[in-house]
Amino acid sequence: MDDDAILITQLNDFIFCPASIYFHQLYGGMDNMLFQDKSQIDGKNAHKAVENGVYSSRKNILQGISVYSEKYNLMGKIDLYDGDKAELIERKKKIKTIYDGYVFQIYAQFFALIDMGYKVDKLFLYSMDDNKKYEIPLPCDNLPMFHKFEQTIMDMRNFKLDNFVQTNIQKCEHCIYAPACDRVQNDIGQRY
Ligand code: SF4
Numbered sequence: 001m002d003d004d005a006i007l008i009t010q011l012n013d014f015i016f017c018p019a020s021i022y023f024h025q026l027y028g029g030m031d032n033m034l035f036q037d038k039s040q041i042d043g044k045n046a047h048k049a050v051e052n053g054v055y056s057s058r059k060n061i062l063q064g065i066s067v068y069s070e071k072y073n074l075m076g077k078i079d080l081y082d083g084d085k086a087e088l089i090e091r092k093k094k095i096k097t098i099y100d101g102y103v104f105q106i107y108a109q110f111f112a113l114i115d116m117g118y119k120v121d122k123l124f125l126y127s128m129d130d131n132k133k134y135e136i137p138l139p140c141d142n143l144p145m146f147h148k149f150e151q152t153i154m155d156m157r158n159f160k161l162d163n164f165v166q167t168n169i170q171k172c173e174h175c176i177y178a179p180a181c182d183r184v185q186n187d188i189g190q191r192y
Contacts, residue, residue, distance in 0.1 A: 005068075006156055008076025008108040012101030014152065016175075017166055018159050023177040060084045067112035072153055078109045086121040088113060095127035098134060100148060107139055107149050 013021045060083040068075045080089040090106045106123050113120050123136040139146035164183055166172055172184045 003073070003157070005073050005075045006153065008067075008074055008105055008112075010156070011104040011108060011152060012099070014156050014159075015099070015101040015104070017168075017171050017183075018156075019161060019164055019166060019181060019183040020175065020177055022161055023181065067109060067116060069108065069112040069115045071115055072108065072111055074108045074112060074153075076108065076112070078113065081113060081118065081120070083118075086119045087124060088120050088122070089124045089126050089133075091126045091128055093127075094129040095125055095132065095134065098125060098136075100145070100152075103136055103145060104149050104152060106136055107146070110139070 010021050010024075013024060062078065062081040062083065064077050064079065065081075066075070067078050078088060079091050081087070082089070088106065088110055090102070090109065092102070095102070102125055106125065110120050110123055121138075123138060125134045125136060126132070127134070137145075139149065161183075166183050172178050172181070175181070175184075178184055
């Protein structure tokens with residue numbers, strides 16, 4: 001990945017499996033139709049409501065805008081930013097566990113907004129199905145997580161697909177790219 005800009009959505013993909021980023025790029029938009037399971041499509045639709053401006057028309061709410069962090073060379077979109085409260089919110093269809101990938105995504109959005117001159121005092125993950133809101137401490141208030149975030153970005157920049165073999169069978173079993181993947185563990189790969 002070297003010095004290319006990293007997409008914010010790739011942080012979560014990388015934690016799940018670094019190889020999945022390459023398949024995502026390879027299949028482009030086609031994977032939405034062919035490979036995504038229902039929960040992933042539901043999640044995308046939740047974001048579509050935001051991007052289409054369904055959620056709010058208040059002027060102090062920014063929805064789905066593109067952001068860029070010069071410091072980390074990260075780019076992507078935010079979900080919701082409330083300028084009055086200086087709050088950044090990332091909505092998910094349903095949050096059962098707060099995975100590191102979720103936290104890294106909102107950190108990336110946070111740093112991008114800061115780099116672009118916005119004030120952000122609070123971060124939230126919002127689970128739409130059960131209407132639960134989880135406050136995520138700012139990176140400066142959770143240094144171990146902040147260091148993990150920076151380490152993940154460094155790992156992404158140094159990652160080489162050629163040397164990679166996925167050793168976690170369970171990940172491959174739940175992966176939409178397994179039928180096409182040659183990095184899959186042998187005993188799983190032989191099924192396809
Ligand atoms: S099938 Fe396994 S190795 Fe291939 S992308 Fe999915 S999780 Fe990674």
